[in-house]
Amino acid sequence: MRPSRPFQGYLVEGRELQPLPQPIANADSQAYWSAARERRLVIRRCMTCNAYHFMPRHLCPTCWSDQLEWVDSKGTGTVHSFTIIRRASAAAFSSLVPYVLVLIDLDEGPRMMTNLLGDDSLSVAIGDPVKVAFEDRGDGSLIPQFCRSIPGETDEEA
Amino acid sequence: MKKPDSLKNKVAIVGVGESDIGRVPTMSGLGLNAQAAKRALDDAGLNVSDIDGMLTAYSFTEPYFMLGSVLSEYLGLKPRYNASMVVGGASPAVMLKHAAEAIVAGQAETILICAGENRATGQSRDAAVASLLAVGHPYFEQPYGGSIPGYYAMIANRHMHVYGTTREQMASVAVNTREHALMHPNAHMKTPLTTEQVLSAKSIADPLGMLDCCLISDAGGALIVTSAERARSLKSKPIYLQGIGEYHTHEHLMCAPSLTEFGATQSSRVAYEMAGLGPGDIDVAELYDCFTIVPIIELEELGFCKPGEGGAFFASGHAHIGGSLPVNTHGGMLSHAHAGAAGGLFGIVEAVRQLRGGLGARQVEGAEVALVHNEGGILSSHCTLILANAEG
Numbered sequence: 259m260r261p262s263r264p265f266q267g268y269l270v271e272g273r274e275l276q277p278l279p280q281p282i283a284n285a286d287s288q289a290y291w292s293a294a295r296e297r298r299l300v301i302r303r304c305m306t307c308n309a310y311h312f313m314p315r316h317l318c319p320t321c322w323s324d325q326l327e328w329v330d331s332k333g334t335g336t337v338h339s340f341t342i343i344r345r346a347s348a349a350a351f352s353s354l355v356p357y358v359l360v361l362i363d364l365d366e367g368p369r370m371m372t373n374l375l376g377d378d379s380l381s382v383a384i385g386d387p388v389k390v391a392f393e394d395r396g397d398g399s400l401i402p403q404f405c406r407s408i409p410g411e412t413d414e415e416a
Numbered sequence: 417m418k419k420p421d422s423l424k425n426k427v428a429i430v431g432v433g434e435s436d437i438g439r440v441p442t443m444s445g446l447g448l449n450a451q452a453a454k455r456a457l458d459d460a461g462l463n464v465s466d467i468d469g470m471l472t473a474y475s476f477t478e479p480y481f482m483l484g485s486v487l488s489e490y491l492g493l494k495p496r497y498n499a500s501m502v503v504g505g506a507s508p509a510v511m512l513k514h515a516a517e518a519i520v521a522g523q524a525e526t527i528l529i530c531a532g533e534n535r536a537t538g539q540s541r542d543a544a545v546a547s548l549l550a551v552g553h554p555y556f557e558q559p560y561g562g563s564i565p566g567y568y569a570m571i572a573n574r575h576m577h578v579y580g581t582t583r584e585q586m587a588s589v590a591v592n593t594r595e596h597a598l599m600h601p602n603a604h605m606k607t608p609l610t611t612e613q614v615l616s617a618k619s620i621a622d623p624l625g626m627l628d629c630c631l632i633s634d635a636g637g638a639l640i641v642t643s644a645e646r647a648r649s650l651k652s653k654p655i656y657l658q659g660i661g662e663y664h665t666h667e668h669l670m671c672a673p674s675l676t677e678f679g680a681t682q683s684s685r686v687a688y689e690m691a692g693l694g695p696g697d698i699d700v701a702e703l704y705d706c707f708t709i710v711p712i713i714e715l716e717e718l719g720f721c722k723p724g725e726g727g728a729f730f731a732s733g734h735a736h737i738g739g740s741l742p743v744n745t746h747g748g749m750l751s752h753a754h755a756g757a758a759g760g761l762f763g764i765v766e767a768v769r770q771l772r773g774g775l776g777a778r779q780v781e782g783a784e785v786a787l788v789h790n791e792g793g794i795l796s797s798h799c800t801l802i803l804a805n806a807e808g
Contacts, residue, residue, distance in 0.1 A: 276546065279559045287555060313556055313671060339577070339675055341569035342622040343561060347546055351561035359562050359621075361570055371553075371670040373560050384577045401559055 276350040284332045286314045289328050294400045299331040299390045302369055312368035333390035334407065335364040340374065340382050358382055362404050376405040418660075421692050422627035425807045427516045428647035428654035431460025431640030432765040439605045440634040441447060441537040445478040446490045448532040448636030448755075453491060456638035461579065461651035467640075469497035469524030471515055473507035473531040473757035476547045477538035497524035504551070504792020505572070505704055506662070507531065508637075508761035513660045515641045525642060531757035532636025546673045551793060553668040564631055565707065567794045569621035569799065572709040574675035576623065578724070583623050585727030586708040587614035590627050590750050592735050597747025599737075599778040604633045605751040614708075628708040630749040630759065637761035639768075644807065648745045655768045655803050658785070660684025662799040669794040679798035680717035680789060687787075687800040688719075691808065695719035697800070699783040700770050701741055702763030704791045705748040711735075712791050715743070718800065742780045745770060760790035764801070771805040 270361040285293040293300040303310050306323035317324045338361040346352040358374040360382065373383050375391060392400040433455030435448040443451065449472070455465065472487050480486040484500035497518050503510045508531060515527040552558045552567070575581045591611055597603035600689070609627065617625035647654035662684075663679035666672045688694055695718060703711040703718075712726030720741055721729045729735060735743035746752045746766035749759040767786035769775060785804045791797060 280554050284555070294766075311551070313668075331532060339570040339574040341566045341573060341624075342561060342619075343566050343619060344619040345565075346561055347563035348558070348561055349542075349546075349565075354561065357561065359560060359570065361675070369601050369670055371557050371562065372558055378566075386571065395559075 267412050278350050278395055280397065280399045281401050286316065290314055291399070291407050293328070294402055295398060297392045297400060299333045300328045301364065301366060302326050310366045312370045313367045318330060331390070332365055335362045335388055335390060337361070337374070337382060337384055337386045338363045338369060339384055340362070342380060355370065356380060360388070360404060362388060366415050372403050375403050378406055382406065420686065420690070423513070423516045423520065423660055424658050424690050425644055425656055426520050427520065428643055428644050428656045429639050429764070429803070430642055430647050430652050430654050431456040431462065431769050432637040432768045432788065433459055434602055434762065435532060435636035435766060437602050437633055437635045439536045440534065443634065445475050445534040446487060446536055448534060448634060448770070449530045449638070449718050450491060451531050452636035452638035453528055454533060456640050459652055460640040462640060463767040464492070466526045467493055467528045468495055468496040469518060469527035470528045471498070471511040471527060472500050473511065474500060474502045475533045476534055476756060477533045483794040486584070491601060493528075495524070497527065497798070503797045505706065505757065505760045506797040506799045507757040508764055509556045509788060509790035509801050512639065512641065512657070512764065512801060513662060513799060516657055516660065517640040519641065519643050520663035522676065525646065527641045528638060528787055529641060530636060530638035531759070531761050533632040533756040533758065535632050535755045536634045538634070539648050544732055553670065556687045557668055557670060563621060565624050566621040568709060569624045570669065571713070572707070572796065574624050574756040575709060576714065578676055578749075581712065581722070581727040583615060584611060585731045586623070586628055586712065587611045588731040589705065589708040589711055590614045592730055593744045594739060594746040594747050595749035596753045596778065599776070600746050600752060604631050604635070605681040605747065624707055630706045630754040631751070633753040633755045635753040635755040635758045635762070637765055638759045639761065639764060653805065654696070655771045655805055656807050657801065658808050659687035659689070659691030659802040659806045660799065661690065661798070664797045667793050667796045672794065674798070676713070677714065678791070678795040680714050681799065683806065684718045684789070687802050692801060693801040693808070695787065697785050698741065698787045700745060700767065700780045700786045701743050702767050702786065702788045703743055703748070704748050704760055704763070704789055705744055706754065706759070708750070710795070711743060711748070713795070714791070718787065718789060737778065738782055743778060745778055747797070763788045764789065768801050771803060
């Protein structure tokens, strides 16, 4: 299922184009955002204790080993919790309400926060299976998002 | 692990003060701090020259670098102990802990703790809401359009899913605190509130409606803390610190170990142990209530009820003045005031006043031991303290 919301920017109060924020990469996260541009969701795995973690950092938050590798996530998980945002705090998002914010438990274990996209997103429930999708934020940047996955449906994402 | 040195009976709160609260366009944020500090000093019966330590937190409306030094300068103080501490809403309780440690270590004798901001009139409402976005992770949360109510709403939804907590139970938290605020002469909110009003208020982030969310106030609060020994010679009735503990598990919600168990269990365990007391010994509790789900979770973690029973505790009236454990007798951040770190500080102010007694209709009869819990971030940083009106 493709993300249903249009790409790039949105008119806010009919006045100015307020683009959704693009990802900001730093030394910890460059590989994560580069992979996203290739429609890959990558997470960190510790080569010493084997623990996965989200939010990339210099060392493993479990054992402090600095021997880490990037691995491709399967891109599947479940909804740990969610909210439907009815009043956005950031101006760029105010024309999108209502929209869904989710905490996703990846099948590999780590938890991450994204939006839930798709026409059926507002009927989300905790425990729903989801799979990753990539939203265009302009200038070639893509950010990982999730959609509800329907069992048996083939993967349409390019 | 070595147990912390006990701070029991070592220090006392001898002065408390609140600034004018609500919409106070005639005062700056620093001015609100100063007004609260002056009232706390008068309450203690001390002179400015007695203050040799100063702790404050942070300000979004007046975001000075080195706020502790800035506020000392504004107040004309030259303290030998000074810092600005940023642990979000947990800052006031954590500041009290640091003040106690400093006094015990001889680094200062009498410390002023204050916090406050002009959040209602010092910035636009949009600016107030937008500045709080900084609590979300800049690279991995903010690009998804979250909000502080949104993060707490996800915690509420998880609690509802796991334990069956209801919106009506959460609404009862707001109604309970409003009833208490109506008995407080300085509370921001002065009109009654019904469950129906809470449930039908505009939704901000499901399941949290506008009236499940804390206020945005102009407010400052202050405490004067000194050694127990010195406290005995002062005019005010000293309220002794019996136990205090903190615990920190994350900052960003995506990194929280759990959405139903946070660090209040651990922070309170240290506080109870230091005090030699348990939940059954507490007469009144002032809990952090930035959103209605929060004191429900805190009641559970602090041992006042079992996990999942916090909602029913409020809905059945146990948290009302006259109930088995009155909670947020001043009206909390939902109805008394919320302005940055001042929100949690007012819980300490109210605990001191309850333990001194004489509050009229608002008084918890026979209150001798009070518990205060502050949390900061998204239930990220926790500090629990226990106060008593006699040396235990």
